[in-house]
Amino acid sequence: MKLFQDKISSAASRVRIALALKGLDVEREAIGILGPDALNRKPEYLQLNPQGLVPALLTDEGVLLTQSLAIIEYLDERYPEPPLLPGKLEDRAFARTVALAIAADIHPLLPPRVTAHLGMIGVKAEDIAEWSRHWIRVGLTAVEELLARRQTGQYVAGDAPSMADICLFPQAINAERAGLPLDQWPRIAAVVARLREIPAFADNGPAPRS
Amino acid sequence: MKLFQDKISSAASRVRIALALKGLDVEREAIGILGPDALNRKPEYLQLNPQGLVPALLTDEGVLLTQSLAIIEYLDERYPEPPLLPGKLEDRAFARTVALAIAADIHPLLPPRVTAHLGMIGVKAEDIAEWSRHWIRVGLTAVEELLARRQTGQYVAGDAPSMADICLFPQAINAERAGLPLDQWPRIAAVVARLREIPAFADNGPAPRS
Incomplete structure (x- = not known):
């Protein structure tokens, strides 16, 4: 297998964490996703993946x-x-819901x-930054409410990390970078603190944009 | 089971289609999602689902x-x-990818x-309409490219409707309503024409917003 990814992408971070949890060591190729012509830099990647987005995983079957x-x-x-999902149907649904x-x-x-x-249609830079904070705030508040109602273990959906934790970890790191301290969401903060102790998470978070 | 939904929501439409394909007839309750105070109209729903979003499904286990x-x-x-997913692993992944x-x-x-x-941060109404058309156009063009590379049957992922078709159908209907004819994406147009022949789809699309 081969992973096409970018170090700043939180979606790519999710796949890196999943691969690490599974103990799968795969070849990685960096695809730049920032800058005005980022998607034009690798014509051979666009040939393989016309959208140019990351992550993409090339399986052993091609x-x-x-x-x-x-x-x-x-x-x-x-x-x-x-497993990256719990065993019980309702718990599997909950992990997918949070993811x-x-x-x-x-x-x-x-x-x-x-x-x-947003910039192209005239939204000012400071309003774009606040746009991002707004949706992170609304979204993580919703996740905190979900946890308050359904969390039963150490992690989002039980006592083992699941697909939900894999999505939460990069988003939480980016929330902190956007100036949103996690302590306003105590359940999320507690889960993320535990995830930071797990190398598969700690070693595979998204890099800062700058 | 009981489904909380709104007739205009395309996410609720997906669940209605899935229930119909499974032959499951469930109680439905309408939750208004339009208008400035739509989410305040049903305090008893917010008690059950603090985000107030639809769809939500209450299982037989509560x-x-x-x-x-x-x-x-x-x-x-x-x-x-x-089944709402194909049998082969790569085909299941493809159905989920398109979904x-x-x-x-x-x-x-x-x-x-x-x-x-967007309106609250000063984007004009005509720019908001074009914002929606832009992302539908970019996104359905990406789906068309995915189909060109991987489609092997009558529907998105084989010869039976899957989770991918369930997501495509409401989005395609809303694209047409936004003024984007499907014939610019011939593979999507062909799949959607076939889906329109299936009552589970035809009877459960999203209603227009007006």
């Missing part, structure tokens, strides 16, 4: 998989140990292509 | 599930027939809470 959560579900089905509350309700509003587009 | 894709994965694990290319790359940029927020 199939290119995209979308971080689809890649993580694939890894979990193909390499079942350790999507981040991957579909927060992160899509924040990537470079979106913030760049 | 667990409230949120996030449409998490609900659909739950339904597929709990009621396996007919997420819509549910995580297009739809999160379009819902009322996002377009209302």
Whole structure:
């Protein structure tokens, strides 16, 4: 397998964490996603993946998989140990709910292509920064409420890290970088503190943009 | 089971389609999501689901599930027939990839809470409409490219409708309503034409906003 990724991408961070939890050591290729012509830098990557987005995982069978959560579900089905979802149906749903509350309700509003587009339609730089903080704040508050109602163990969905923790960790790091201290969400802060003790998480977070 | 939903929500439409494909007839309760105080209208719903978003599915065990894709994965694990994902691992990943290319790359940029927020930060109404068209255009073009590379059957991921078709159908209907004819994406147009022949899809699309 080969992972196409970027060090600042939190979606790529999710896949790196999943691979590390599974103990899978794969070749990595860096694809720049910042800067006006970032997506033009690697024509051979655009040939393989016309959208140019990261992460993408090339399987041993030569199939290119995209979308971080689809890649993580694939890894979990193909390499079942350790599982990235709990066993009980309702708990599996809860892990996926929190993963999507981040991957579909927060992160899509924040990537470079979106913030760049806001600038193109005339939104000022300080309003773009506040836009990002707004959606992180709304989204993590929702996650905190989900945890208050359903959390039963050390991590988001039980006593082992799951797909939900994999999505939470990079988003929490980026929240702190955006000037939003995690202590306003005590359950999230406690889970993230535990995740920082796990090398698969600590070694694979997103790098800062600057 | 009981489904909390709104007739205009395309995320709720996905769950209605999944339930119909599974032949599950569940009680439905309408939750208004439009208008300035839409989320304040049902305090008893906010008690159950503090975010106030739809869809939400209350299981027979009294667990409230949120996030449409998490609900659909739950339904597929709990009621396996007919399956909403193909059998082969790479094909399952492809179905999830297309589902997420819509549910995580297009739809999160379009819902009322996002377009209302754009207005609050000073983006003009005509620019908000073009914002929506832009992300639908970019996103469906990406889906068309994915289909060109990986489609092997009548539907997105094989010869049976999957989670991918469930996400595509409401998004395609809303694209047409936004003034984007589907014939610019011939593979999508062909799949959607086939889906329109299936009552589970035709009867459960999103209603227009007006």
